[in-house]
Amino acid sequence: MKKRIIALISFTIVGFLVWYLFIKPYDFLGSIKVKTFPGAINQTLKVWSNSLENSRVEFDSDLVNLTQHLSISDSSYIYKWKITPLTDSTSTIKVYVTDKSNSLINRITTPFSETAFEKTTKRTILDFNKALTSHIEGFKVSVDGNDTFKSRYCAYVSLKMKQSDKAFGMMNNYSFLNSVLIANGIELKGLPFVEVTKWDMTNDSIHYNFCYPIIKPDSLPKLNNIRFKKVEGFKAIKASYNGNYLSSDRAWYALRTYARKNKISIKNSPIEVFHNNPSTGGNELSWLAEIYMPLDEKSDN
Structure with missing residues (x-):
């Protein structure tokens, strides 16, 4: 019985590590709650992306799911933005970020220290949040x-x-x-x-x-x-x-x-x-x- 429990725990740990290191579809997840509706977020994100160097948003008719490709220094990132309306005037934004070149090393080191990848990603998301907050303060609907x-x-x-x-x-x-x-x-x-x-x-x-x-x-x-x-x-x-x-x-x-x-x-x-x-x-x-x-x-x- 004891061996079965140990085997089950070992299997669970190995399974989690395999998922975390090789299957998990993102390296970092950020979340923002904002006082506006999805369309305003969608348009602000595109304008903000255009203001950055080496950044582009894939255009799609889907207002609430956007993919941004962003290069910073020598790294290329994919930001997947998912917008969820809560009320007519509030929404949450989840940002799933992947470092295309250093995904595995980021996943290994992130649990133990705040990596340069984490710092850059947090700074980028906060920069967008600042731009969005400034924009929504400038109009009323x-x-x-x-x-x-x-x-x-x-x-x-x-x-x-x-x-x-x-x-x-x-x-x-x-x-x-x-x-x-x-x-x-x-x-x-x-x-x-x-x-x-x-x-x-x-x-x-x-x-x-x-x-x-x-x-x-x-x-x-x-x-x-x-x-x-x-x-x-x-x-x-x-x-x-x-x-x-x-x-x-x-x-x-x-x-x-x-x-x-x-x-x-x-x-x-x-x-x-x-x-x-x-x-x-x-x-x-x-x-x-x-x-x-x-x-x-x-x-x-």
């Missing part, structure tokens, strides 16, 4: 629930670009659109808005129309690069965003999280209505954008 986007006639320019460049596209065309319309005697009516016509979440790219509501004249002038149309109204879920318009797309993700939680079918074609002109400056947290995510009523039938 509140989901207002069901609403209706009212139809309006508009002049618009069509643009294609990375999601993160959306605000630059607006700024580059705001004065042009505004001045050309006024010069042609077209009366403006209402707030400018963005109509997203295609959202590629795998590549973080969008096609959108930057629109200015107008009073439709009896005859429309022919203008280079400017078109006219009626944007039809629709039922939607709505969010209010406060902050720099560079990050107003964070509200898109908040609405997706809300829709998923409440089992609401939506179309990934948001409209953003902008209440402030960034060129006038002021406290960015006082800037307001209203975000409308259309309901997919066909899928509910």
Whole structure:
């Protein structure tokens, strides 16, 4: 009986060592709890990664599982980020880190001392956490629930670009659109808005129309690069965003999280209505954008 117990203990120890040294899929596990939703974490992680040398994130439509390849000094690391929403406004992030070249030696030495690998990994995760905390302090999103986007006639320019460049596209065309319309005697009516016509979440790219509501004249002038149309109204879920318009797309993700939680079918074609002109400056947290995510009523039938 005693020999069996010793054999069982020995087998368990050997099995654990084999798993720990050769099978365990990571060398280090870090965990962070943050006060924001997965979409904001996803986008911040990509921006932060781009700010580092020799770092890239594999693009995927999966918002909550991201793989980052990072080289520091002579070592190459793989960071697997797993984001888990806890509530509408809180999430946990688990980071599974592997040193591709020194995995075995790290696993042998880590239990006995804090290795250079551990120090570097902790410092890197804390650096991201600092960047994320700074970012989420710069905006607010509140989901207002069901609403209706009212139809309006508009002049618009069509643009294609990375999601993160959306605000630059607006700024580059705001004065042009505004001045050309006024010069042609077209009366403006209402707030400018963005109509997203295609959202590629795998590549973080969008096609959108930057629109200015107008009073439709009896005859429309022919203008280079400017078109006219009626944007039809629709039922939607709505969010209010406060902050720099560079990050107003964070509200898109908040609405997706809300829709998923409440089992609401939506179309990934948001409209953003902008209440402030960034060129006038002021406290960015006082800037307001209203975000409308259309309901997919066909899928509910």
